[in-house]
Amino acid sequence: MGEVIVWAVWFAAAGGCLASGVAVVSLQNPFYSALALIGNLASLAILYLLVSAEFLAAAQVLVYAGAVMVMFLFVVAYLGGKADAPWAGGPPLLRTAAVVAAAALLVEIVVVLGLAWGDDLRDPAEVDDSFGSPGAIGELFLTDHLLAFEITSIVLLVAAVGGVVLGTARERE
Amino acid sequence: MSGPGIGWYLIVAATLFGIGAMGVMLRRSPLIVLLSLEIMLNAGSLALIAFSRQLGNLDGQVFALAVMAVAAAEVAIGLGLIVAMARREMPLDVDEATVLRG
Numbered sequence: 001m002g003e004v005i006v007w008a009v010w011f012a013a014a015g016g017c018l019a020s021g022v023a024v025v026s027l028q029n030p031f032y033s034a035l036a037l038i039g040n041l042a043s044l045a046i047l048y049l050l051v052s053a054e055f056l057a058a059a060q061v062l063v064y065a066g067a068v069m070v071m072f073l074f075v076v077a078y079l080g081g082k083a084d085a086p087w088a089g090g091p092p093l094l095r096t097a098a099v100v101a102a103a104a105l106l107v108e109i110v111v112v113l114g115l116a117w118g119d120d121l122r123d124p125a126e127v128d129d130s131f132g133s134p135g136a137i138g139e140l141f142l143t144d145h146l147l148a149f150e151i152t153s154i155v156l157l158v159a160a161v162g163g164v165v166l167g168t169a170r171e172r173e
Numbered sequence: 174m175s176g177p178g179i180g181w182y183l184i185v186a187a188t189l190f191g192i193g194a195m196g197v198m199l200r201r202s203p204l205i206v207l208l209s210l211e212i213m214l215n216a217g218s219l220a221l222i223a224f225s226r227q228l229g230n231l232d233g234q235v236f237a238l239a240v241m242a243v244a245a246a247e248v249a250i251g252l253g254l255i256v257a258m259a260r261r262e263m264p265l266d267v268d269e270a271t272v273l274r275g
Binding site for chain 2: 003006007010014017018021022024025030033034037040041044047048050051052053055056059060063064067068071072075076078079082084086087088090095098099101102103105106109110113117120121122124125126127131132136137140141144145148152155156158159160162163165166167
């Protein structure tokens with residue numbers, strides 16, 4: 001019974017994920033696209049929970065669906081009517097080429113995965129309950145991945161400074 | 174891990190990546206291009222986390238957290254650029270933005 005529930009939740013989350021992804025790409029109004037992306041991020045968080053990434057699921061909802069998307073919606077509202085660009089521009093040949101290129105990427109990924117498929121991908125490893133908990137991830141960040149942790153903080157600092165520089169009005173011409 | 178195996182997760186991740194790539198290449202509004210980029214980054218994160226669970230190694234989840242930080246930085250800079258473009262009365266259309274200098 002538990003197995004059936006897991007599969008049902010998985011299909012609901014995966015279906016919601018793909019449907020809202022299509023909605024983000026196809027909707028004309030950027031505001032609705034951003035709202036669809038929030039749905040996409042929420043269903044991804046459910047998928048994360050199913051692969052025992054509890055901390056990442058929480059961070060996904062807090063950082064993405066919370067902070068990033070609020071900023072995004074704020075900018076869309078600030079721009080107002082200016083944000084409306086044509087749905088897709090350029091000659092029809094370019095549009096067809098874009099669809100073909102995206103389909104080719106997808107085929108490449110599937111082919112590479114199929115070639116790499118082996119016995120080690122059949123049965124998942126045994127993990128204990130602390131797998132994916134904040135404590136386990138925090139310990140890794142402060143031991144094995146300390147350099148990555150520090151570089152991430154510098155990246156965020158540079159991005160914050162860059163955002164301020166870009167956002168400051170300059171009137172020197 | 175009861176329920177779906179890693180293959181199911183990888184199928185969703187690959188499809189999501191394809192959807193995002195199509196959005197980046199097809200759409201003309203820089204806002205939608207940014208949103209599609211987010212979808213592509215998240216597809217990569219999903220694959221990382223699925224492999225992390227499959228192999229019982231937490232490094233993949235740490236990498237996914239770093240991806241999340243990079244995505245936040247990218248959105249901050251990208252939105253700043255878009256607001257700067259709008260302020261200079263440039264059209265918000267990636268086909269029209271052909272000059273790098275202000």
